[in-house]
Structures are given as C-alpha cells and as structure tokens.
Amino acid sequence: MDLILSSLEILARWDVILALVVGSVGGVLIGAIPGVGPAVAIAILLPATFSMDPIVGLTVLLGIYGSSMYGGAIPAVLINTPGTAVNALTTYDGFPMTARGEPRRALSLAYSSSFFGGIVSVICLILFAPVLAKVAPMFGSREIFLAALLGIILVIVAHRGQSLIAGALAGFGIFIQTIGLEPVKYSKRFTFDQSFLSSGIDLIVVVLGLFALSQAFVLLTSEDEKIRTTRLRGGLFQGFRELARHPRVASVSAGFGVIMGMIPGVGEFTAQFLSYTYAQKTSKRPQDFGHGSSEGLIAAETANNAVPAAAMVPLLALGIPGEALTAMMLSVFYVHNVVPGPGLFQNSMDFIVALYMALLILNVLVVIFLLVATRPLIQVVKIPNRFLGLCVLTLSFVGVYSLRNSATDCIMAAVFGMIGYVLKRLSLPIVPIILGMVLGGIMEVKLRAGMARVKEPFDFIDRPVAMILFLAILAVLAIHARHVWLDRKSLKEAEWQTKHRSTRFGALLFRRKGSLSRARGRKVKARHSTSYRRSTGRD
Amino acid sequence: MESERERRFPGPRRGQLLFAIALLVFAAFLLSQTPNQTRWVAKTDFFAQPRFWPAVGLISMVVLGGLHLVGLPWRRFQRADFIEARKWSTALEYAAWFMAYVFAVPVIGYLPTTVIFVPLLARRLGYRSARMLLASIVFAVVTVVVFKSILAVKIPGGMIYEYLPGAIRSFFILNF
Numbered sequence: 001m002d003l004i005l006s007s008l009e010i011l012a013r014w015d016v017i018l019a020l021v022v023g024s025v026g027g028v029l030i031g032a033i034p035g036v037g038p039a040v041a042i043a044i045l046l047p048a049t050f051s052m053d054p055i056v057g058l059t060v061l062l063g064i065y066g067s068s069m070y071g072g073a074i075p076a077v078l079i080n081t082p083g084t085a086v087n088a089l090t091t092y093d094g095f096p097m098t099a100r101g102e103p104r105r106a107l108s109l110a111y112s113s114s115f116f117g118g119i120v121s122v123i124c125l126i127l128f129a130p131v132l133a134k135v136a137p138m139f140g141s142r143e144i145f146l147a148a149l150l151g152i153i154l155v156i157v158a159h160r161g162q163s164l165i166a167g168a169l170a171g172f173g174i175f176i177q178t179i180g181l182e183p184v185k186y187s188k189r190f191t192f193d194q195s196f197l198s199s200g201i202d203l204i205v206v207v208l209g210l211f212a213l214s215q216a217f218v219l220l221t222s223e224d225e226k227i228r229t230t231r232l233r234g235g236l237f238q239g240f241r242e243l244a245r246h247p248r249v250a251s252v253s254a255g256f257g258v259i260m261g262m263i264p265g266v267g268e269f270t271a272q273f274l275s276y277t278y279a280q281k282t283s284k285r286p287q288d289f290g291h292g293s294s295e296g297l298i299a300a301e302t303a304n305n306a307v308p309a310a311a312m313v314p315l316l317a318l319g320i321p322g323e324a325l326t327a328m329m330l331s332v333f334y335v336h337n338v339v340p341g342p343g344l345f346q347n348s349m350d351f352i353v354a355l356y357m358a359l360l361i362l363n364v365l366v367v368i369f370l371l372v373a374t375r376p377l378i379q380v381v382k383i384p385n386r387f388l389g390l391c392v393l394t395l396s397f398v399g400v401y402s403l404r405n406s407a408t409d410c411i412m413a414a415v416f417g418m419i420g421y422v423l424k425r426l427s428l429p430i431v432p433i434i435l436g437m438v439l440g441g442i443m444e445v446k447l448r449a450g451m452a453r454v455k456e457p458f459d460f461i462d463r464p465v466a467m468i469l470f471l472a473i474l475a476v477l478a479i480h481a482r483h484v485w486l487d488r489k490s491l492k493e494a495e496w497q498t499k500h501r502s503t504r505f506g507a508l509l510f511r512r513k514g515s516l517s518r519a520r521g522r523k524v525k526a527r528h529s530t531s532y533r534r535s536t537g538r539d
Numbered sequence: 540m541e542s543e544r545e546r547r548f549p550g551p552r553r554g555q556l557l558f559a560i561a562l563l564v565f566a567a568f569l570l571s572q573t574p575n576q577t578r579w580v581a582k583t584d585f586f587a588q589p590r591f592w593p594a595v596g597l598i599s600m601v602v603l604g605g606l607h608l609v610g611l612p613w614r615r616f617q618r619a620d621f622i623e624a625r626k627w628s629t630a631l632e633y634a635a636w637f638m639a640y641v642f643a644v645p646v647i648g649y650l651p652t653t654v655i656f657v658p659l660l661a662r663r664l665g666y667r668s669a670r671m672l673l674a675s676i677v678f679a680v681v682t683v684v685v686f687k688s689i690l691a692v693k694i695p696g697g698m699i700y701e702y703l704p705g706a707i708r709s710f711f712i713l714n715f
Contacts, residue, residue: 048690161549164607168562171599174592175569182589187578189593190569213637217630220664386664387671393637394657394682401641402692410641414634421630425623426558427550440592448587494543 004126007354010055011361019056020358023063024365030064031071032380035219035388037084038068039211042328044392044399046204054336055351058329059358065325066118066308066359067366069268073110073301074374075381078103079227083381086268086307089276089300096292106297108239111370113250113298116243117305118363120254121261125309126356133349136317136342138465142454144341145446146461146469147264148320148439153473154265155323155435157480161487166432169423173436176201177444184448196408203331203437205400205409209416210423210430211324212396217421219389227382237371246298249279253299257306262313264322265435268304275303309359316340316352320442324431327438544612554623556616559608566600573597636660648697649687650715653679688714 010016030041041064049057072083077094090110097106139147152170159166179190180200191197243250253275260271279299280289289296314320319341321327333340338348345352370377400413423430454460461470509516545552577590585591636656643652657679658672666675686692696712703711 048686048692051691161547164603164610165559168566168600168604168607171596171603172566173596175596175600178593178596184587185578185580185583185589187580187589188576189589190572190576192576213634217633220633221626221629384666387661387666387674389633390657390660390664390675391678393633393660394640394653394679397637397640397644398682398686398692398694401644402686402694405645405693405695407638407641410638414637417637418627418630418634422554422558422627425551425627426554428558436596440596444592448584451584451586491543491547498543 003350003353004357006350007357010350010354011357013056015053015056016059016358019052019059020063020362020365023060024067024362025369026060027064027067028071028366028369028377029380031068031083031087032074032377033071033383033388034075034081034083034381035215035385036392037072037215038064039324039328040215040392041068042325043204043207043211044395046207046328046331047399047402049332050335054332054338055354055358057332057336058355059362061325061329061332062308062312062355062359063362066305066362069301069304069308070111070114070366070370071377073114074107074378077106077110078378079381081381086272086304089272089304090297092290093293093296093300096290097294097297100292102292105238105242105294106292107374108237109242109294109297110239110301111367112239112243113253113301114305115363115367116250117254117257117302118309119360120251120302121258121306121309122356122360122363124254124258125313126353126360128313129345129349129353129356132313132317133345136345138463139318139342140450140463141446142450142460142463143465143469144318144320145443145450146466146473147314147318148442148446150469150473150476151264151314151320151322152432152435152439152443153476154263155432156265157476158265158267158270159429159432160483162429163480163484166429169429170432170436173433173438174440174443175436176206176433177203177437177441201412202403202409203327203434204403205413206416206437207324207328207434208396208399209413210420210433212392212399213413213417214420214424214430216389216392216396217417218424219385219392222385222389224384224386242294243298246295248282249275249295249298250302252278253302254306257303258310260303261307261310262322264314264320267311267323268307271303271307272300275299305363309356312355316355317342317345321435321438324434327434330438542612548612552613552617553619554627555611556608556613557620557624559604559611563601563604563608566597566604570594570597570601636663644697645695646698648700648711648715649694650680650683650711651697651699653683683715 026041027038030036030038042061045060045064049060052060068084069086072087073090073094074083076082076087076090077098080091080095080098082088082091094106094110097103156163156167156170175190177200179197180188181191181198182189188198253271256275256278257268257271260266260268260274276289276296276299279295280286283289283293283295285293285295311322311326314322315326315330317340319330319333319339321330330340338344396413396417397410400410403409420430450460461467548555573590573594577593579588579590640652640656643656647655654676658675661671661675666672687694696715700708700711
C-alpha cells in the first residue's frame with residue numbers, strides 16, 4: 001500500500017498529468033490514422049522527451065504506445081483498414097459487423113475489450129512486481145547476455161519464412177552499433193578515417209530513418225485513396241455489457257497478452273493469434289469467426305492491448321527490450337542515466353509502480369476520450385496519404401536535427417530512410433535491425449564482463465538462471481529447426497502433388513519412346529514374319 | 540506458371556533478387572575490410588577483442604544473407620526487378636527535398652523555411668486547392684510553435700534573424 005501511495009506521489013505533478021493527457025489523446029489520434037503507427041510517432045517525439053524528466057517523457061511515450069491500438073480499431077472497424085499493424089485481426093470481425101449495420105456495436109466492443117486487456121495486464125504486473133523484484137537480482141552479466149541472446153534469437157525466429165533475412169538484418173544491426181570508437185581499447189572500428197563516423201551511428205538516427213522517414217517516403221510515393229466512412233449514431237456503452245457476457249474469452253485473451261508480451265520478440269501478433277484460435281475452438285458458433293463474431297473481436301482486441309504493459313517487464317527488470325518500441329524507450333533511460341535492470345527494481349520500485357499506475361490511468365482516460373470523441377475522430381482517417389507523408393517528413397526533421405543540430409545525422413537518417421523504404425516495399429522486416437543494434441550493444445558489454453571470471457566454457461552456465469536461459473535458447477533453436485524441417489517437408493509434398501509433366505507433343509513422344517518403339521518393333525516383327533512365311537511358302 | 544515455392548514466398552517477387560545480391564555484396568565487402576578497419580589487441584581475450592562483434596555482425600550478414608539468396612525461388616532477373624529499382628529511386632527525390640529543408644533551416648530559420656517548404660512540397664504533390672494550401676501553412680506554423688516555442692527542442696535560429704532589430708531578434712531566435 002505504501003508503495004502504491006509513493007508511486008501516486010510521483011504521478012501527482014501537473015507535467016505528468018499533462019503528459020498522460022497528451023500521450024493518450026495523441027496516441028489515439030496517431031493510431032486512428034492509417035499509415036502512421038506508434039513507432040513513427042515515438043521515433044519523432046523521442047528527442048523532444050530527452051529534455052523532460054524520465055517519468056514525464058516515458059509517460060508520453062507509454063501513452064502513445066498504449067493508446068494507439070484503441071485508435072487503430074476505428075479505421076479497422078469502419079473502413080476495413082487497420083490503423084496500426086496489430087489491428088489487422090480486428091478487421092476480420094469488426095468490418096463485417098459494420099457491413100451488416102452494426103458499427104457502433106463493433107467499436108464499442110473493441111473499446112471495452114481493449115480497456116479490459118489494458119487494465120488486467122497492468123493489475124497483473126503491479127501484483128507481479130514484487131516477484132520480479134526478487135527474480136531480477138539473480139541476473140548477472142552472463143544471465144543478461146544470455147537473455148539478450150535469447151531475445152535476438154526469438155526476434156529472428158518469430159519471422160517465419162523470413163528468418164534467414166531477419167537474421168542477416170539483425171547482423172546488420174549488430175554491425176552498425178560497433179561502428180566508431182570502441183570504448184575499452186579505444187580503437188576505431190569501421191570509421192574509414194571519416195570523422196563523422198568516429199562517434200558512431202546514433203540509435204535515434206537509425207530509428208527515425210527506418211521508421212519515420214521510410215514511412216514518409218512510402219506515403220509520398222503512394223496514391224491518395226477516397227475513403228467513405230460510416231456515420232455513427234447512439235452511445236458506445238453497450239460493449240461493456242456484451243463483454244461481461246464473455247468473461248472466459250476476455251480473461252484468457254488478456255492472459256495470452258500478458259505472457260506473450262513479456263517474452264521478447266513475440267508480442268502482439270502471437271498473443272492475438274493464440275487467443276483468436278482459442279476463442280474460435282471453444283466457441284459455440286465457430287463458423288461466425290471472420291464474419292462479425294463478437295468473441296473474435298474481443299479476443300483480438302483484448303490480447304493486443306494486454307501487451308504494452310507486459311512488454312515493459314523485460315525492459316525494466318533486465319534492461320532488455322523485446323521489440324522496437326521498448327528499444328526506443330530504452331534510449332530515454334540512457335539519456336537520463338537511469339539504467340533499467342535489476343538495480344532499478346531494487347532501488348526504485350516506486351518508479352516502476354508509478355509507470356504501471358500511469359498506464360492504468362491512461363487506459364481510463366483513453367476510454368473516456370473515445371466514448372466522447374469518436375464521432376469527430378473518424379474524420380482523421382480522411383487525411384490524404386501523401387499529405388500525411390509530407391507531415392511525417394516535416395516532423396522527422398525535428399526528431400533528427402534536434403539531436404545534435406547535425407546535417408550529417410540528417411543525411412544518415414535519409415540513407416536509413418531509403419533502406420527502410422526498400423525493406424517495406426519488399427515486405428522484409430525492419431525490427432531485427434533495431435533490436436540487433438540495441439541487443440548487440442548489451443551483449444558486447446555483458447559478454448566481456450561475464451567472460452572475465454570464466455575459466456572453462458561450462459562455467460558460463462553453471463548458475464541456475466544461466467542454465468535455464470541456455471536450455472531455453474537450445475529449445476527455441478530446436479523448435480525452430482523442427483518448424484523449418486516440417487515446412488520443407490510440406491513444401492516437397494505440395495510440389496510432388498502439383499507437379500505435372502510437360503504436355504507438349506514432342507515431350508509426350510519422348511517420354512513414351514520406350515513403349516512406342518517396343519510397339520513399333522512388335523508391328524515390324526509381325527509384318528516381317530508374315531512376309532517370310534509368304535516367301536518361303538511354309539504354313 | 541508460379542511454382543509452389545514461389546507461391547509460399549512471403550512478400551512480392553519484384554526486387555527480391557536485386558536486394559539479396561546487393562546485401563550480400565555489401566556485407567562481403569565490409570567483411571573483407573575487417574582486418575584494416577579493426578584491430579587485434581595483444582594479451583586480450585578473444586571475446587573482448589575490438590574485432591569480435593563487428594565480425595559477428597558481418598559473418599551473420601554474409602552467411603544468413605547468402606543462404607537467403609540461395610533459398611530464393613528465382614535465379615534470373617526479370618523486367619519487374621528493374622521497374623522496382625526505378626520505383627526505389629523515386630523516393631530519392633523526397634530524400635533530396637528533405638536534405639534541402641535541412642540545409643535551409645540554419646540559414647533562413649525554422650519558421651520561414653517550414654512555412655515555405657510545406658506548401659511548396661504540397662504543391663509538388665499535386666495539392667493545388669486553397670484549402671490544402673491553408674492546411675499546409677497551418678500545419679507548418681503549428682509544428683514550429685509546438686516544437687520550438689512550447690517544447691523548446693534544440694533547433695538553432697536562422698542566420699537571417701541576425702538582421703532583425705534588437706528585441707525581435709532574440710525573440711525570433713528563441714521561439715522560431
């Protein structure tokens with residue numbers, strides 16, 4: 001109780017309250033605009049938050065992260081276009097509801113499910129915080145190295161069908177973070193004698209290029225679409241009543257969101273997939289899924305909104321971000337010399353609980369805002385794509401230039417923007433580059449520290465947590481290898497089934513060459529034998 | 540006809556081969572430069588060598604990028620690959636607009652540059668109506684006011700502000 005009171009004291013400041021309001025309203029707005037996700041917004045706002053107190057800056061960023069999915073449900077339900085990537089599953093059941101004249105019901109269900117997911121996950125994590133505080137100190141350098149390695153492996157294998165290129169891009173991220181002056185031996189690495197490379201490539205520059213500028217280029221080179229929205233009538237409270245009729249689906253989905261959110265590299269998509277599959281399998285009307293099922297909508301929205309709070313766990317407890325948004329938040333900690341990890345849990349528990357309380361308040365604020373302002377908010381989806389691209393381009397400048405007032409940073413951001421643009425055009429993953437950069441840096445430091453007291457290789461994993469992490473890495477690799485083998489097997493089977501031989505006449509004759517020549521031989525033989533009989537006169 | 544392997548490939552075909560080759564060549568070039576660009580320090584553990592982590596990153600890029608290239612279901616370039624490469628180059632124009640904006644801000648100042656840049660690019664994008672022009676000017680002013688005047692992000696005043704009279708000069712340098 002004392003902990004909660006002291007954390008509320010941290011939040012009882014006008015600037016934190018303002019940050020909560022700005023973060024929640026801003027996040028909903030950003031989420032509601034298709035094409036501008038929370039990653040773009042956080043990347044742009046990141047340098048602006050460096051001048052704020054850590055709690056204020058993190059509240060704004062967490063606000064955007066937590067509330068963007070609420071906003072993302074609006075275009076997903078009304079125009080069948082997800083506002084943020086994680087709202088894609090919402091379109092499956094949300095839009096069919098709109099199509100049959102129930103947009104109000106769909107939106108209201110989406111809001112109430114998101115609210116439930118958000119609140120449950122925060123409450124879970126506040127209750128779970130004391131346990132984490134006990135577990136976190138068990139993580140030394142070796143354990144953190146192994147956890148970061150596990151994180152990067154999970155991020156790579158999570159991209160099924162693209163894990164090779166995801167690994168190569170993670171390698172690119174690891175390489176980028178090594179450029180510049182090496183901090184222990186003071187030797188230059190890959191600077192090519194260029195002074196601008198000596199200080200290294202800043203994470204924010206890469207993030208802004210890969211997320212914000214690349215998205216601006218995508219929007220600027222795309223076409224504007226004509227969007228027709230549906231008019232909403234009546235209140236939006238009915239969803240809470242309907243949600244109460246499906247407590248099992250809602251709570252299981254929230255559980256999936258919390259658990260998957262905590263595992264680095266897994267996140268919203270897996271949580272949604274698992275909860276949606278669970279809801280469909282246990283439903284009395286599984287045939288409705290994909291055609292406007294309320295249970296499907298509840299599963300998708302509850303699971304994705306339970307993730308943000310859980311995703312903060314590896315970041316706060318171990319200093320290891322599990323995905324791009326928390327990787328960006330890590331830089332806010334670094335700027336303020338607050339090192340997230342076991343120490344933070346031991347010494348500043350009130351700060352951590354304050355962050356969770358902020359998320360709790362944020363969810364309440366967002367729902368109130370949406371219940372009041374959904375109708376005018378719908379208009380933001382009508383902003384033309386290319387104009388949006390222009391806005392993102394202009395705002396990206398603030399993000400990059402305000403870092404060090406360096407034109408070189410802007411050139412580098414533009415280069416990474418081009419790389420991001422190409423990756424987006426090819427549907428290749430961007431996140432491994434960012435996580436490679438962040439986790440690569442952590443791994444370098446922790447491996448050096450961890451190996452200092454290691455005499456034999458086995459000493460590295462002789463502690464229980466290290467051994468568990470090592471076994472987890474082996475298990476993940478084994479499961480992935482099995483998946484790859486099964487995929488190859490099914491591909492081969494499919495290829496054999498669909499394989500048909502050439503239908504060209506020449507090829508047909510070539511294939512039947514043996515039987516045709518045999519038949520011809522028999523025919524010739526028969527003819528010869530008749531003529532032989534005729535000439536010899538025997539019979 | 541599209542093979543099963545092509546059908547199962549996540550993502551479009553156009554440009555994949557080009558990108559995979561470019562990535563591999565880039566990674567292989569950097570890996571070949573590792574001895575020149577990094578140092579091997581005597582009496583230092585293998586894992587603590589300054590060369591270790593760049594090599595880890597680059598070897599991952601070469602090995603996994605190479606396997607990705609080998610695993611691609613296509614072996615030849617098609618016309619669509621070159622059309623895609625041309626599409627990539629269209630983004631260069633907007634990168635050039637961005638850089639022009641970057642170089643203009645320290646000279647002309649944040650507010651004047653933004654108020655000129657945003658409507659100009661909007662016009663280039665084909666927005667000619669008075670409504671969109673007004674929207675772009677309002678957006679430009681709001682951006683400058685929010686970031687520079689309210690959030691006080693570090694963007695220097697323009698060189699032309701030096702020619703403004705005393706009090707207005709410092710007001711402009713601080714806020715716009």
